[in-house]
Amino acid sequence: MFPLFLTKTPPVLVSPASMSVTYVRRCLHSRTPRRFLHTANPSPTSAPNLFSDPIFKSKVEELISKQHWYNLKELIKPINPSSFLELLLESGFDSSSILGFFRWSKVYHPLENLFKLLVLLVNDKKYPKVRSLLHDFVKNGKTHSVSSVFHTLLTCSDNFCANSIIVDMLVLAYVNNGKLDLALEGFRRAGDYGFKLSVFSCKPMLKGVVKEGKFEVGENVYKEMIRRRIWVDLYTFNVVINGLCKAAKLNKARDVMDDMKVRGIMPNVVTYNTLIDGYCKRGGDGKMYKADALLREMVEQGVSPNERTYNILIDGFCKDDNVGAAVKVFKEMQLQGMRMDVVTFNSLIYGLFGDGKVDEALGLRAEMIHLGLEPNIRTYNVMINGFSKMKMFGEAKELFNDIVKQGLDLNVLTFNTVIDAHSKAGKMEEAVALRDQMLRKLICPNISTYNCLLGGYYRDGNVGAAKELLEEMEEKSVKADLVTYNIRIDAMCKREESRKAVRLLDEMSEKRLFPSHVTYNTLMAGYCQEGNTKAAVTIRKRMEKEGKQPNVVTYNVLIKGFCQKDKLEEANALLNEMLERGLAPNRITYDIIREEMIDKGFVPDIDGHLYKDIVNC
DNA sequence: TTAGGGTTAG
Structure with missing residues (x-):
C-alpha cells in the first residue's frame, strides 16, 4: 500500500514516463501546479532521470531537507515512489535525504533499493539509522528467506565491510524481534556468503538461545564463533559458560574459562559465580567441595566474591x-x-x-x-x-x-504449594476448591497444579477421579511432564500393575520425555513389592543402558527387595557394591540393614565402622 | 550487556 500516493482518480490518460517529465518541469516553472491524473499502476522502472535537470534536483533537495513532503508529493506525483527512490539512489543524493524520503513514502520498496540505501548509510557511518531501518524491515516488512535477503545484498553491493555490517545488524534485528530461528539461520549462512559477523549480533543471539534453554545450539554457535575467528568478549564468554552450566556440562564450562584466559580475557566475578552456581546445582557427588574449591580459586586469582557469590x-x-x-x-x-x-x-x-x-x-x-x-x-x-x-x-x-x-x-506456586498440602492431607475437596479459587483470580493452573491433584487422587485410591483429571488435561492441552508419568507409574506399581507401568515408558518415549532415576527406581520398587526381583534387576539394566548409574535410592530399593525375598547374601553383595562405588548410605539404608538384616539375625559383612554406626543409630 | 531464591514424582 502507498496511502500518500494512491488517489481515487480516474483512469490513465497519458503514459507517466513521457508525461511526468513535462509535467514536473511545468510545475517547477509555474506558480500553481495543476492537478494531474496519474497512473494507477505505473511501471517501476519507466521514469527517466529527472535529475539531469539541475533546477529540479535542487528543488527536490530543498523540499526533502525542509521535509516539505506535501510539495514534494505534488512535484513528483506521476512517478511511482519506488522508481523515485531508485532515481534518488542513482543521482548522488546524500543518504539522509534518501532515508527521509524512504521513511516518508511508507511504501513497500523492492529489497534491492532498501539494501542500496543501507550500503550508503553504512558508508556514511550512520549506524543507528541502519539499525532502525533493519528493525522496521524485520518487524513490519514481508518475510523473506534469509538466503534471498543475502543473495539480494550481494547483487547490490560487493563491499565486504558494508555487507558484513548490514548482515550483522540484520541478525541483531531478528533477535530483537523475537525471530531467533532466523537469526541462527543468518548466522549459519553468513559464512557461506562471505559475510563476517561480530560479537555485536552474536552476543544477544547467544543470550536468547541460552534463555530458551537451547544449550546445545549455544555451544555450537560458540564453537563456530571461534572457528570463524569472531572476537568473543567477556560478557559473551559468561553467557556461553552459563549455558554450559545449565546443561550440566561443567567440565566444558571450565574449559571455556581456561580458553578465555588463553585469549587474554580474565574471568570476572560473574564468570566465577556462574560456575560456582553450576557446581552447586549440577556438580554431582561432592558438588559443594568443588564449589568451595572454586571460591578459593577465585580469591587466589584476585577476584573478590560479592553478595551474590555468598547467596549462591x-x-x-x-x-x-x-x-x-x-x-x-x-x-x-x-x-x-x-x-x-x-x-x-x-x-x-x-x-x-x-x-x-x-x-x-x-x-x-x-x-x-x-x-x-x-x-x-x-x-x-x-x-x-x-x-x-x-x-x-x-x-x-x-x-x-x-x-x-x-x-x-498470590501466584501459581503459592497455590500449588497449598493445593499439594491439602492433597497430601487427604483433603481433596479443599484442594479442588483452591484450584477453582485460583481460576477465579485468573491464575492459570500449570502442569504442577495438575500433578499435585493427580497425586492426591491416587493416594486416595480414587483412580476414576485421576482418570477424569488426565482427560481434562488432554482437553485443555496441558502437556503431561516427567513428574506426571512418575506419579502414574508409582500409582500403577502400588496397585501391583508394574508390568502395565513399564509400558508407559514407551508412551513417554513417543512424547520425547526421558525417564529419570525416579522413574526407574519407582518401577524397581514396584517389582520388588510384587516379589519379582528378577524383573527389578532387568529395569536396573535398562536404566544403565540409558547411561544412568544406580544411585542410593536404587540400591535401597534393590537391597530391601532382596532382603524381603530372604536373599540376604545377594542384598549384602549389593550393599558392598554401593559402598565400593563411593555412594554413602543414608538413613533409609541404615533402617533397611537394621530391620531387614540385623534384627532378623543376619550379620552383614560390611565395614566395621559402618556396622557400629548402624547399630548405634 | 553476563551470575542468585519458591511448587509436584522414587
Whole structure:
C-alpha cells in the first residue's frame, strides 16, 4: 500500500514516463501546479532521470531537507515512489535525504533499493539509522528467506565491510524481534556468503538461545564463533559458560574459562559465580567441595566474591542438606559487612525449614524485617511449604491469608504449594476448591497444579477421579511432564500393575520425555513389592543402558527387595557394591540393614565402622 | 550487556 500516493482518480490518460517529465518541469516553472491524473499502476522502472535537470534536483533537495513532503508529493506525483527512490539512489543524493524520503513514502520498496540505501548509510557511518531501518524491515516488512535477503545484498553491493555490517545488524534485528530461528539461520549462512559477523549480533543471539534453554545450539554457535575467528568478549564468554552450566556440562564450562584466559580475557566475578552456581546445582557427588574449591580459586586469582557469590553458596548448602555450612557462610557475610538481601534470607529460611528448625527460620524472618527487608511472595511460599511439610497447617493457612493483606500477589506456586498440602492431607475437596479459587483470580493452573491433584487422587485410591483429571488435561492441552508419568507409574506399581507401568515408558518415549532415576527406581520398587526381583534387576539394566548409574535410592530399593525375598547374601553383595562405588548410605539404608538384616539375625559383612554406626543409630 | 531464591514424582 502507498496511502500518500494512491488517489481515487480516474483512469490513465497519458503514459507517466513521457508525461511526468513535462509535467514536473511545468510545475517547477509555474506558480500553481495543476492537478494531474496519474497512473494507477505505473511501471517501476519507466521514469527517466529527472535529475539531469539541475533546477529540479535542487528543488527536490530543498523540499526533502525542509521535509516539505506535501510539495514534494505534488512535484513528483506521476512517478511511482519506488522508481523515485531508485532515481534518488542513482543521482548522488546524500543518504539522509534518501532515508527521509524512504521513511516518508511508507511504501513497500523492492529489497534491492532498501539494501542500496543501507550500503550508503553504512558508508556514511550512520549506524543507528541502519539499525532502525533493519528493525522496521524485520518487524513490519514481508518475510523473506534469509538466503534471498543475502543473495539480494550481494547483487547490490560487493563491499565486504558494508555487507558484513548490514548482515550483522540484520541478525541483531531478528533477535530483537523475537525471530531467533532466523537469526541462527543468518548466522549459519553468513559464512557461506562471505559475510563476517561480530560479537555485536552474536552476543544477544547467544543470550536468547541460552534463555530458551537451547544449550546445545549455544555451544555450537560458540564453537563456530571461534572457528570463524569472531572476537568473543567477556560478557559473551559468561553467557556461553552459563549455558554450559545449565546443561550440566561443567567440565566444558571450565574449559571455556581456561580458553578465555588463553585469549587474554580474565574471568570476572560473574564468570566465577556462574560456575560456582553450576557446581552447586549440577556438580554431582561432592558438588559443594568443588564449589568451595572454586571460591578459593577465585580469591587466589584476585577476584573478590560479592553478595551474590555468598547467596549462591548459601542456597547450594541448603539444598545439599547442610544448613550448618549455609549458616557459616551467612555469618561470614555478616563479618565482612556485606549487604544481605531478601534472596539470602529466603534461601536460608528454606534450608532451616527443611532441617526442621522452625524457630530459627522464624527468627530469621524477624531479623530480615528488622533490617528493613520486606518478605516477598517467595518468602511466603517457602514458609507455607515449610509449615505444611511440618504438618503445621494452622500456621500455613495464617500465612496464606496474610499474603493479600500485605499487598502481595498470590501466584501459581503459592497455590500449588497449598493445593499439594491439602492433597497430601487427604483433603481433596479443599484442594479442588483452591484450584477453582485460583481460576477465579485468573491464575492459570500449570502442569504442577495438575500433578499435585493427580497425586492426591491416587493416594486416595480414587483412580476414576485421576482418570477424569488426565482427560481434562488432554482437553485443555496441558502437556503431561516427567513428574506426571512418575506419579502414574508409582500409582500403577502400588496397585501391583508394574508390568502395565513399564509400558508407559514407551508412551513417554513417543512424547520425547526421558525417564529419570525416579522413574526407574519407582518401577524397581514396584517389582520388588510384587516379589519379582528378577524383573527389578532387568529395569536396573535398562536404566544403565540409558547411561544412568544406580544411585542410593536404587540400591535401597534393590537391597530391601532382596532382603524381603530372604536373599540376604545377594542384598549384602549389593550393599558392598554401593559402598565400593563411593555412594554413602543414608538413613533409609541404615533402617533397611537394621530391620531387614540385623534384627532378623543376619550379620552383614560390611565395614566395621559402618556396622557400629548402624547399630548405634 | 553476563551470575542468585519458591511448587509436584522414587
